[in-house]
Amino acid sequence: MSFTRLPSTIRSSLLNPARRSVVGIRGFHIHSKPSPEKGLTEPQFKYKFLEGTPTVGIVGCPFSGGQGRTGVDLAPNKLISAGLVDQLSSLGWEVHYNSQQKFLDIPYNPIPTSSPTAPSKGTETVNETDGQKEIQRLPDDDIGKMKKPRLVSAVNQKVAEEVSEIAGKGWLPLTLGGDHSLAMGTVAGTKAKYPDACLIWIDAHADINTPLSTDSGNLHGCPVSFLLGLEGTDVAPFNEWLKPCLKPSEIVYIGLRDVDGPEKAILKKHGIKAFSMHHVDKYGIAKVVEMALDHVNPDRSKPVHLSYDVDALDPMVAPSTGTPVRGGLTFREGHYITEALAESGCLVSVDIMEVNPSLLDPGSVEKTVAAGCSLARASLGETLL
Numbered sequence: 001m002s003f004t005r006l007p008s009t010i011r012s013s014l015l016n017p018a019r020r021s022v023v024g025i026r027g028f029h030i031h032s033k034p035s036p037e038k039g040l041t042e043p044q045f046k047y048k049f050l051e052g053t054p055t056v057g058i059v060g061c062p063f064s065g066g067q068g069r070t071g072v073d074l075a076p077n078k079l080i081s082a083g084l085v086d087q088l089s090s091l092g093w094e095v096h097y098n099s100q101q102k103f104l105d106i107p108y109n110p111i112p113t114s115s116p117t118a119p120s121k122g123t124e125t126v127n128e129t130d131g132q133k134e135i136q137r138l139p140d141d142d143i144g145k146m147k148k149p150r151l152v153s154a155v156n157q158k159v160a161e162e163v164s165e166i167a168g169k170g171w172l173p174l175t176l177g178g179d180h181s182l183a184m185g186t187v188a189g190t191k192a193k194y195p196d197a198c199l200i201w202i203d204a205h206a207d208i209n210t211p212l213s214t215d216s217g218n219l220h221g222c223p224v225s226f227l228l229g230l231e232g233t234d235v236a237p238f239n240e241w242l243k244p245c246l247k248p249s250e251i252v253y254i255g256l257r258d259v260d261g262p263e264k265a266i267l268k269k270h271g272i273k274a275f276s277m278h279h280v281d282k283y284g285i286a287k288v289v290e291m292a293l294d295h296v297n298p299d300r301s302k303p304v305h306l307s308y309d310v311d312a313l314d315p316m317v318a319p320s321t322g323t324p325v326r327g328g329l330t331f332r333e334g335h336y337i338t339e340a341l342a343e344s345g346c347l348v349s350v351d352i353m354e355v356n357p358s359l360l361d362p363g364s365v366e367k368t369v370a371a372g373c374s375l376a377r378a379s380l381g382e383t384l385l
């Protein structure tokens with residue numbers, strides 16, 4: 001990737017000697033520290049499971065292979081370009097952000113839409129423009145109903161390594177997707193450091209189809225079944241690295257409103273707790289978050305991984321996403337969840353998924369990207385007062 005094609009905020013960060021640590025353009029690294037001039041010097045809440053100076057490691061994964069629409073891979077660059085690194089350090093966090101290149105150098109990965117190099121599919125060899133490396137693009141035929149299984153598996157394995165490395169340092173991994181199949185990797189990575197972590201999944205969809213029950217074959221609808229080790233998930237190449245790491249009692253959903261028949265059956269069969277929009281209407285969001293925490297984390301003594309799909313928000317709030325469903329969370333309900341979890345002090349890992357900056361008009365994109373950034377900030381302790 002040529003320097004001039006990097007997003008302008010990354011360029012300026014790289015040019016600012018006060019906060020750069022450049023390891024070549026392909027492997028750049030941005031490091032931003034809090035300071036009194038920027039804002040807070042430490043986060044407003046104590047994140048009780050983190051170690052040392054409160055630090056966020058941002059994992060930007062430009063990935064769209066878990067579903068059919070391109071553009072969701074552009075989200076990490078968009079969110080970073082919107083100023084997320086500085087926003088988080090002004091909340092009192094030390095922030096590290098590594099380049100996304102490691103996720104692009106995967107043999108099954110077609111050139112993502114965010115890449116300046118020419119698009120490519122199939123087996124042709126692609127000459128990288130910077131001449132550093134040639135990557136052999138391999139075919140990725142369906143396995144059963146699963147689409148792009150080798151790519152999804154390989155990218156998630158890397159995500160799991162990255163998240164577990166960041167969590168292992170006592171830092172909080174903030175993963176910017178990418179589509180929601182990436183939660184296989186993020187949750188597996190979090191669980192490697194915190195085996196007793198519970199999972200709070202904010203979404204319009206349950207994402208719990210199995211490779212057998214899925215209609216579309218899109219793996220962004222299946223990550224939870226892999227984490228639980230449900231029927232049909234013990235399949236290569238996933239089972240070469242991903243072991244079931246989540247119990248049905250360790251996950252709770254908020255925001256559901258578009259759940260397939262087979263998914264409803266799976267939720268019932270395994271007794272998985274879910275608060276749909278019906279429950280949000282009935283009890284109000286504060287009570288729902290309290291009940292959700294009471295279910296997975298009654299004493300608030302366990303670490304929490306938050307996996308947030310922006311399609312949980314109503315399409316009026318976050319329109320630029322691949323599978324919007326009307327009747328979703330309001331702006332405030334969506335943010336209340338993150339604020340309450342920040343206040344609990346239990347958060348150890350956060351995903352912001354399914355922002356798609358290529359969908360709809362520029363105004364819709366701007367709204368959705370801004371919502372992604374503000375959800376990340378609220379998760380990391382931003383308050384209204």
Ligand SMILES: [Mn+2]
Pocket residue numbers: 180203204205207220309
């Ligand atoms: Mn989802």
